[in-house]
Amino acid sequence: MATDTITEVQKLSKAAALSTVKRLSKFMLVRLIMLFITIVAGVYLTILIANMGGYVDTIMRNDIRERVNMQVSAMTANKPMNTENRAALVNDMVALEEKRLGLDTPFAIRSVRYLKNALTLNLGRAVHMVSDHGSREVRNIILERLPATLLLMGTSQLFLFFISLYLALRLSRSYGSFWDKLIITLSPTSSAPPWFYGIFFILIFAAWLKILPFSGMVSAPPPKETGAYILDLLKHLILPAGSLIVSSLFISIYNWRTFFLIYSSEDYVDVAKAKGLTSREIERRYILRPTLPTIVTNFALLIIGLFSGATITETVFLWPGLGRTIYRAIGLYDTPVIVGTTIIYAYLLAFTVFFLDFIYAIVDPRVKVSGSNN
Amino acid sequence: MKALKNSLREIFRYPSAIFGAILILLLIALAIFAVIKIPYEEAVKHWRGSEEYVYKNPKNVPPEWYNLFSKKNLPVSFAVVAGEDKEFTKVVTVGETTSTIDYEYSFDFQYDDYPQELFLYIQSNHQTKNPFLSVVLETPTGEEIKISDFGTLNNQTYRFSQDQKLSTRLRRLYGCEVPTIKGLFSIPKSDPLEINRGKYTLRIMVTTFEENNDVRIEFVNHGLVYGLFGTDHMRRDLTIAILWGAPIALVFGLVAAAGTSILSMLIAAVGAWFGGWLDELIQRITEINLVLPFLSILIMIGTFYSRSIWIILGATIVLSIFTGAIKTDRAIFLQVKESTYIEAAKAYGASNGRIIVRYMVPRIIPLLIPGLVSAIPSYVFLEASLALLGLGDPTIPTWGKVINDARENGALYVGQFYWILEPAALLMITGLGFALFGFALDRIFNPRLRGM
Numbered sequence: 001m002a003t004d005t006i007t008e009v010q011k012l013s014k015a016a017a018l019s020t021v022k023r024l025s026k027f028m029l030v031r032l033i034m035l036f037i038t039i040v041a042g043v044y045l046t047i048l049i050a051n052m053g054g055y056v057d058t059i060m061r062n063d064i065r066e067r068v069n070m071q072v073s074a075m076t077a078n079k080p081m082n083t084e085n086r087a088a089l090v091n092d093m094v095a096l097e098e099k100r101l102g103l104d105t106p107f108a109i110r111s112v113r114y115l116k117n118a119l120t121l122n123l124g125r126a127v128h129m130v131s132d133h134g135s136r137e138v139r140n141i142i143l144e145r146l147p148a149t150l151l152l153m154g155t156s157q158l159f160l161f162f163i164s165l166y167l168a169l170r171l172s173r174s175y176g177s178f179w180d181k182l183i184i185t186l187s188p189t190s191s192a193p194p195w196f197y198g199i200f201f202i203l204i205f206a207a208w209l210k211i212l213p214f215s216g217m218v219s220a221p222p223p224k225e226t227g228a229y230i231l232d233l234l235k236h237l238i239l240p241a242g243s244l245i246v247s248s249l250f251i252s253i254y255n256w257r258t259f260f261l262i263y264s265s266e267d268y269v270d271v272a273k274a275k276g277l278t279s280r281e282i283e284r285r286y287i288l289r290p291t292l293p294t295i296v297t298n299f300a301l302l303i304i305g306l307f308s309g310a311t312i313t314e315t316v317f318l319w320p321g322l323g324r325t326i327y328r329a330i331g332l333y334d335t336p337v338i339v340g341t342t343i344i345y346a347y348l349l350a351f352t353v354f355f356l357d358f359i360y361a362i363v364d365p366r367v368k369v370s371g372s373n374n
Numbered sequence: 375m376k377a378l379k380n381s382l383r384e385i386f387r388y389p390s391a392i393f394g395a396i397l398i399l400l401l402i403a404l405a406i407f408a409v410i411k412i413p414y415e416e417a418v419k420h421w422r423g424s425e426e427y428v429y430k431n432p433k434n435v436p437p438e439w440y441n442l443f444s445k446k447n448l449p450v451s452f453a454v455v456a457g458e459d460k461e462f463t464k465v466v467t468v469g470e471t472t473s474t475i476d477y478e479y480s481f482d483f484q485y486d487d488y489p490q491e492l493f494l495y496i497q498s499n500h501q502t503k504n505p506f507l508s509v510v511l512e513t514p515t516g517e518e519i520k521i522s523d524f525g526t527l528n529n530q531t532y533r534f535s536q537d538q539k540l541s542t543r544l545r546r547l548y549g550c551e552v553p554t555i556k557g558l559f560s561i562p563k564s565d566p567l568e569i570n571r572g573k574y575t576l577r578i579m580v581t582t583f584e585e586n587n588d589v590r591i592e593f594v595n596h597g598l599v600y601g602l603f604g605t606d607h608m609r610r611d612l613t614i615a616i617l618w619g620a621p622i623a624l625v626f627g628l629v630a631a632a633g634t635s636i637l638s639m640l641i642a643a644v645g646a647w648f649g650g651w652l653d654e655l656i657q658r659i660t661e662i663n664l665v666l667p668f669l670s671i672l673i674m675i676g677t678f679y680s681r682s683i684w685i686i687l688g689a690t691i692v693l694s695i696f697t698g699a700i701k702t703d704r705a706i707f708l709q710v711k712e713s714t715y716i717e718a719a720k721a722y723g724a725s726n727g728r729i730i731v732r733y734m735v736p737r738i739i740p741l742l743i744p745g746l747v748s749a750i751p752s753y754v755f756l757e758a759s760l761a762l763l764g765l766g767d768p769t770i771p772t773w774g775k776v777i778n779d780a781r782e783n784g785a786l787y788v789g790q791f792y793w794i795l796e797p798a799a800l801l802m803i804t805g806l807g808f809a810l811f812g813f814a815l816d817r818i819f820n821p822r823l824r825g826m
Contacts, residue, residue: 043665331677
């Protein structure tokens, strides 16, 4: 009898485990398919916009014809050539160039090809752009600029994230104090974007006080020793990173502080206080624990945000990052580069969103993965 | 309604809200003043910078009030027309075959630097025989410097610094090569050049050879400070851009913020109310929009398609509808949808449209307004950001374009700070005004933030 019950229970728990796995895998599958469709739609839209629905083709065709005409007239400047031969030569060269750029196939087909290549991360070759090392591979163009962007965005955003979390926690403890009020008063200054502060910083520290460089990433010529090089890099980093930090520091602290305050006004926090727990313990167990999912989400989104660069701040500080590369690519109608940066961001975003669901389930016991939609 | 009124009364408890409201009102006043003072067509034409609009303006000089802060007293720009200005006298002596017109203009020069350039703009209505001008400048120390003698065309511009003969004459006077304008305003033979302060008199004698031949002379002095806001590299008066930037920034920010938040609220309401595939579709579009690179798309539209500020505005609204706001709104609507009064409305047979517009939307408005007001600065700055990338509307004077012009012409490197600080200050005021006001509204209307 007893053994029967035990096997029964074992069977039941096995069945439950099996159903959990089933549910989980179904959930994962649905989620993955949904995310994939989102990426496909988003990237295809980007391709369409990057070509203005095929209008960029017209621009490029005219551009090619003009360039070829110039070339031919330069080539034949000293040679007598009748108009027919000349026109034939021009047409041949135009056709060749159009074939090279893939303009001989209609845009509808080409856009699908772009999409397929993008989705398989086959980034291909740029149309006009060349990396600083002379490579036409989109991958090389992006990889070459990525370190600069990651350095700038990484230092500023990580610093911003942790300092504002730390200060917000402290402020939420001393609610209503002078510092708390100061942060509230200063938070509207964050309505200005980083480049706005950047211009002021350049004005004060570079033009007026002359203690920091105007722009760029290293001095010209760059220092030869590694130590001096790093110091030089840091010196150039201060102003752009500083403006990225200052422009959202106060609003970030304010938002986190308000967020923590909402959680610290819960009844269970009062109970914990009544029990006589130390404030550090209350913070760790009753405030940070329930807010962890939000903190993790924000951190994950911050990390993928690093890869998109800060186009305008990079422009103001002439920082050779990814944001500027995208801007240049757009100016040169370089679809592969534009699509390349978009697809990387899209994949990163999709994976992050996908994994966040699991992280939620780990850090927050209230979240359960269910088979049905949400 | 009454609750709304009470909430509005509560605003006055927040000093920052009052300060923000004052800034906003000042901006609106500035915008209205700009629209009334300078008609749009006029502003756009002036901003193109054709000669007829800018001939009185020196190039790249700070505003007149710059003198209050600088150690040096910089020469102020002026332009005077003979006969129209009291100081610029015009005496006509009619003769039998020839007449003479004597012009005399005295001005006090007590500055620590030299003007940029001097001009005579001459217009004469003669038919065949050109009138003859002789121009003389009397310096405070009593020398009479002969500027030039020439027969004038119907329309002629005489530029002091471009006259080779005058340059030669000054070289003879000084005994060495000296820039024309400096030569005119220095004590002769001083080394190093010392500014000759005091009263200068410009005398022009015109001999005309036809009856009723009138000659209009305008004396233009390009100083080193100009007007209320200074000028830029194309000699355009920055007043135009500073004043007209206000209405454009306000309209852009307001339309973008209102369009975005109202449209996303309505779409969220429709999605939440009907549910099903419509709701699902809206959710999916929001996710797709998350993947799209917002700034890159705006740059692409600016580069490939059109730089018109209105097209950029439209694209901004379209791209900003399906963002986080739609999710927040939807969550609230899903709650509202379950309320008993909605059920009551359904019971009495209200249509879907009626329930959405009359019963669901009003519930969210208190939450919508603070968000809308706080979003305005971000759109104002977005327009400036695009201008900074060189994608601003080329025909319309905006603050962002001024900053971009200044940056591209190295204003920070050569120290023309006024050029950047003026539009930046106004952008700052706009940003602060709306942010302060929106912040206070948020704390009043958002029950979770009340008292935090």
